[in-house]
Amino acid sequence: MTTATVDEAARRALGAACDRVSEPTADDHVDGVRPGLVAFPASTPEVAEVMRAAAAHGLAVVARGRGTKLSWGRAPTRVDLVVDLAAMDRILDHAAGDLIAEAQAGTPLSRLRSTLAGAGQRLAVDETVPGTTVGGALATGASGPTRLAHGTLRDLLIGVTVVRADGVVARAGGRVVKNVAGYDLGKLMIGSFGTLAVVTEAVFRLHPVPAERRFVTVPVADPVDAGRLTQEVVHSQVVPGALEVDLPATGPGTLTVLLGGIPEGVRGRTRATLDLLGDTATAAEEPPVGWAEYPWPTPSPTTAAGDDRATALKLGFALSGLVDVLRTARSAPAPVHVRGSSGTGVVYAAVPAGTDPAAVAETVGHLRGVCVRHGGSAVVLDAPAAVKAVVDSWGPVPALALMRRVKDQFDPDHRLAPGRFVGGI
């Protein structure tokens, strides 16, 4: 574990910028890189002060929510300062009549959910890792089953406040769902792993909580079965809220269709879905085991005790590639458990902890090959250090040169989460 040092002048500046600054503990490392200091700003202006101080002293900065996905991506090359946003956990506004809500970046998704539920509303994203915050979900572009019906955060974020690397506070978008004034900087921030700016506040469009939900699950014998039934469902008129495949490394798997809406509609569509999927399909009021969870254990156990992380992959592909992707997972050198949105062509895959890094690397290669052939990508979200050392986490990235130019504009000194993102950004 490397440790960054922060000199006395920088410490004084940060102490003046932020009420709460502390020495790092063993839990504050970022994928094995120990920071020099941790700051806990409580407001956007305070984050701006911290970032200005960091800029003045050339500090490398990693922003953190609850840290549940902090080891995703590559380990940063250097971390002088962790900016912890957990103190920024307020829901600033919930305009129920307008179906929008505004929250600070450190707000846990679970709190947002319980608050909005009071008005029969929700932010239509899944909490795929328990404890996830608004900012962490945005930074990693996390998604779950709900993406089939409502898209991802990029379809739900309507306004954003960020603090730039130079400490300037900027806003884009607004508080209305329909708005085409200016560049959509929110989309640029989503999935940028904290390498462009620190998101401090976000405004989302909301959806009504469906009055009723049914989960129709059918066993699938193999990849071909999963592919055939997926095509049946997506081209049908059952209007699925989610369509998930769950295929362990061996043996049969399942396909689950979520139907949500008014009771009369859900009843009718449940009948239609049961007819579509055949005699072995069953309907339930509760989600199946593992629903909206990644196929690897979370949170990743990366404590000092040892590196027991599974290799966590995100696979994207054109819908028709599903069978090939599942087959490749089944025939890979290492065991692969696939789970995710077969209805959108975004699934997650896990290779167990303790697998030989060379076998993992070969498996990643196979999966990446098949995903790219089907118009998509394979990203290693997380993995043990020994695996990260031998795999290309991000794979081929078209338009990388343009992305570097964007990075150079926003963070010319490359101080924000350096090395964590594509192409070493």
Place this chain on the structure above:
Amino acid sequence: MSGTHGTPRTAGPSAGDVTPEATAATGESGERQPALDAVTRRAREVIPEAGVITDHARLRTYECDGLAHYKVTPGLVVIPETTEQLAAVVRACAEHALPFVARGSGTGLSGGALPRADGVLVVTSRMRTIREVRRDDQRAVVEPGVINLDVTRAAAPHGYYYAPDPSSQQVCSIGGNLAENSGGAHCLKYGFTTNHVLGAELVTPDGDVVELGGLAPDSPGYDLLGTVVGSEGTLGVATAVTVRLVRSPEEVRTLLAGFASTDHAGAATSAIIAAGIVPAAIEMMDALAIEAAEEAVHCNYPAGAGAVLVIELDGAAVEVEHEFAEVERLCREHDAFEIRVATDPAERALIWKGRKSAFAAVGRISPDYIVQDGVIPRTALPEVLRAIAELSESSGVRVANVFHAGDGNLHPLVLFDDAVEGAGKAAESVSGAILDLCIGHGGSITGEHGVGIDKTSYMPRMFSDEDLDTMQLVRCAFDPQGIANPGKVFPTPRLCGEVPGRHRGAHPLQEAGLAEVF
């Protein structure tokens, strides 16, 4: 200055003039003649003869887009047939630091495709091949000149359609839709262009061809595609677009409800949303807009209505049936005095006819009008409509209201007669005050028409200098020379400094006060 549309009667001797504030953004002819000549030579080398236009009379046919009040004769028009041709012209522009403006069908309502007198207009109308319809993947890959509705026509035999439906969908192009992030009546439920574009082949302002996104969602790296969509041609030109196709709904049901006032109609809208129903569309028209539509297309809307709502539900038949009954009940509960339900496609078309013809119909009751596109939080609707009515009363300027009530996107039509001394100015002042109302209520100056050249001066009212400066960082990354549709969207472009590469602080020229835009 706001967008003015008029009947032919407005086309007076001054119609060809560009307003003084626009001139700086559109260049002067002859200003960059050597560069223009060099790019023309290059264009002739790579594009078939008919696709390079230099004749003045023909150049003038491209002098405006759907916002016909602004007119600029382009320095050169090119109509490439392939990505390679288009990229070669843009590369030549980059080499000579010559401005270029991309144009699809030219139906935009904010002057986003207004040409540069000292630059090149790149027209995509000959790139109109639907390359692929991939039913199994729920995608289509189309060229930028493809007409919006043609995507749906190509997908329909497979049981699919392309969801974003701007009212110009019979003529507007996908490339233009991408540039403007076009919406439409049904975006309440289905979202905007940005939610339906998965990939684009982009010619950058350097003339490079890059792939953004693709058939699959969530490409690794920054979401450059999400930034390009809606950037109004300032970050490059899309030469192929991968779009999502949506399953055609099993059932579509439409009703027309007449109310005594916009307050009643607004309350009904709120009740529907509060009931957890997400209709495909909720559109409102007030008495003056109804009067215009009646005169133009005889849509036979309920007599004496102070407001009508057009509400459409779609989806699974069983669901639509129940929700539709609920919507009818809520309309009656909020004093709808007449409800008509379309029972077949012809009746549905008739209901929509009044709404869709509203803009043009206003020409029947007023020689000239300004259309605004402001957005407010939906719950502010009654308050803002009352404020608009007060503005109208105190100024004597009539305002007809047609809007997407579900998402608070107003389209106030400010009526005037340019032949009357001072009428235009009075209308502009009311129009500006309406935008200020929207901003004051936490809304936006544009919901779907774009900023273009029309609303650049309002951007600083909605965004701070820091906000605009941060957006310019993106501009500088894509277009360091500032040649892609300069003068649009942003009131004052930023000097990009040494690019690409790392830099720090202000550019020396900027600091010395010697900065030039180009």
